[in-house]
Amino acid sequence: MSLVKVNAKVVQDDSGVFTEIPVLLDENKEVIKPLMEYALKLKRDGKSQSTILNHIKATQLLLEYMASNSSGFITPQSLFESFSSRLYTGTIGDDGLDPSGLYWLPCSKQVARLHIYALSQITDWLAEKYGATSMNPLIEADSLTQRLNYAAWFRKNQHDFLGHIKDKHINSTVRYARSVQGKRPLGKQKQDAIEFPERYFEAFYFDGLGGALDRRVALRDRLILLLMHGGGLRESETLHLWLEDVLIDPFNPNNVKVRIYHPEDGKAPNNWRGRSGKTTRAAYLKEKYVLSPRNDLMGKKRVGWKSRVTDSKDEYLEVHWFPTIFGEVFAKLWQDYTRFLTGVERHHPYAFISFHRNHLGNPYTLNAFHDNYRQGLKRIGLKPCKADGLSPHSHRHSYARRLRRAGVQELVIKKCLHHASLESQVVYTTPTAKEVTNSLDAATEQLLNPIEPVEQIGTPSWEVLMEYGFNDIDPNGLFTGKNPKLGKRNGN
Structure with missing residues (x-):
């Protein structure tokens, strides 16, 4: 069976609105409609793009397994049990052959459980809606x-x-x-959050991203870097920035306040109110530019949104610069960058745009930023590597660990990272393996070379300890007391 996943624009009524979701096409290039309906349900329920894709992937695997195992099963239950086993074991035998033709490698436990859970949800929904037999019934x-x-x-x-x-x-x-x-x-345990190596930051800022031939590109990418490294933002959050979201700090005219609004629910700029009375950014984008929020798009244009909390009823995240010098540098670069924007035609409100001749003025994409980030590392002789902290998200880790090392309270760190729970920062702020080693080395050195002489306290012998207090358990004094009747003193 040849199944193909594609992105589809689904029209459900006579309005001009469509919903973009991933769907599966069968060998006849027909949409598998029950799965499409379930994907639409997940979209309505506000599920993330990754959740929807996992349901699509799990269903694709199941359908391919059913097609490749034509011998059949007595019950849907036995089919699902056999399928789930193959997720863990793969389908390749010890001889390297696979008569089914699937040639699956074993999945990790986490991935297999995600697929099983997704299929359980889908089949339960099918059973409820169409009266089909659920493959994974409750017992x-x-x-x-x-x-x-x-x-x-x-x-x-x-x-x-x-x-x-x-x-x-x-x-x-x-x-x-x-x-x-x-x-x-x-x-x-939660794995260490790998921070960007501070010894490389200056070179990466000036010669890496700053080494781009186009000055506009260098300014844009360094501004994004400052938001991540000095403000703790996720890379996706930076691309939701609008020009109106950068304000002069009233307490420091050399600094700026940066606010990242929720792409849908955030308040529109300049007290805007639409024809229907709505004031959200989703309404603003639709009425002014005929656009959808970037977190609602598919493919390369999509920019996700992860944060579950905001700092205001206007639904925005406020950037807290640490140290504050990052904000002052950002303010200076921002002035230069916005001058370049005046000569570029834009049909959107986003601050960071493409300067490529084929996409001039379009919103900057995550893929394009990742490419430029890799090029920046290459200019200073480095290769992208998450394990070494050489990735965009590692700058958020650097920001969090910098706060922790400065002794900032956990509640304040939670606020700076815009976390919903104190637990969320644990992965960012726990000591690294290197810090643990350094701490133990220092403790060992202190133990071996104490500053003050260690007080010598003699340890009483067992005989002394047993002279008193054992009348209730040894009333005849056979083993305890000053003169025990059995056993001899002095260890003889």
Whole structure:
């Protein structure tokens, strides 16, 4: 079976609105409609693009497995159980052959469980809507599974301030479990968040990104770098910046305040109000430019949005420069950059644009920034490597660790990173492996070379310790007391 994933624009009524989602085409180039309907449901429910893509991928794998195993199964249940096993083991035998022709390599436990969960959701929805048999029905859980489910439920709800109103559902949640749950992944600590090596930052700023032949490109990319490294923003958040979102700091005229508004719900600039009375950026984009928010697009034009909290009822993230010199440098470069924009025709409000001759004036894309970032590293003799901190997101890690090393309180760090929970910053602010090693080396040195003489305290012998206090357990003084009747003193 040849299945193809494509992006489709789905029109559902007579309005001019379409919904762009990924869909699967079968061997006849026909859309698999039930899956398309489920993808539309996920889109309506506000699920992320990665979640929708995972459901599409899981369904594609299942359909390919069904087509390649034509011998059939007695029940849908047995089909799903066999399919889930192949996710973990792959389909290639010890002899290197695969009669099914799939040639799947084993998935990790995490990926396999994601696929199993996605397919469970899809088949349940199909069963409810069309009366089909769910491949992964709910069964009564055994007592151990009930306990594990309760632990998972408690972990999910303990930080929810409204959790107390949900416990009417706990019995049904705990008493049932999936018959095919997938292997439990190994417990592990959160991995170190690798920061950008500070020893390379100056060269990367001046000679890397700053080494671009086009001065406009160098200014734009260095501004984005400052937002990430000195303001802690994610790379995607920087591309949602509008020209109106940069303001002079009222407390420091040499600095600027930068606000990143939610691409849909953020308040439109200049107190704008649409014909229907709406004041959101989504309405502003549609009415002024006939555009959709960038987080609602597909393909290369898409720019995601991850943050679940904002700093104001106007729905924006405020950049907190640390140290403040980053904001002052940004202010100077911003003045130069905006002068270049006056001569470029733009049909959108976004601050960062493309200067490529084929895309001049279009909104800057993540793919284009990643290409320029790689070129910047190459100019100073480095190669992109997440494990070494040589990636765009590593600058956010640098920002967070800089705050922690300066002794900034956790609540303030949470505010600076725009996290919903204090726990979210743990991966950013826990000591690195190198810091742990350095700390232990210093402690070892202090232990071996104490500044003050260690007080010598004699340790009493067992005989002295047992002279008193054992009347209740050795009333005859056979082993304890000043003169024990059995056993001899002095270790003889």
